[in-house]
Amino acid sequence: MSFRAKSYYEQVYMITEQIPEGRVSTYGAIADYLALGSARMVGYALGQSNKMNMPVPAHRVVNRNGELTGRGHFKPPSMMQKLLEQEGVKVKKDKVVDFKELFWHPQELDV
């Protein structure tokens, strides 16, 4: 996949939308794939995604530790965990269970 052309944010949105259901990715992984900014850029971009029309599954993006660090930005902070569990991702104490197994790297798109 070779996006480029759009702003850094849009690239983040597109990548995030490609995250398969029941899988999770990390800010760092996305930033690494884009090879542009750092994990902060991804988190910042996702923050804007809320206000956009595109239904970006931001709940599938967690930090490199598998923790739902961004849950505080959802309407009900518990929504993030709820959505994940609905997709089959078990969450315990704000952490994704078997995170490394469910971890999805954007690089999968190139393959």
Place this chain on the structure above:
DNA sequence: CGTTTGACGGTCC
């Protein structure tokens, strides 16, 4: 164009 702002990551203590 300088300053502020982050949903991170890693290190240090």
Place this chain on the structure above:
DNA sequence: CGGACCGCCAAAC
């Protein structure tokens, strides 16, 4: 285990 710091860098103001 958790708090303090620093580095990262695009976008909004």
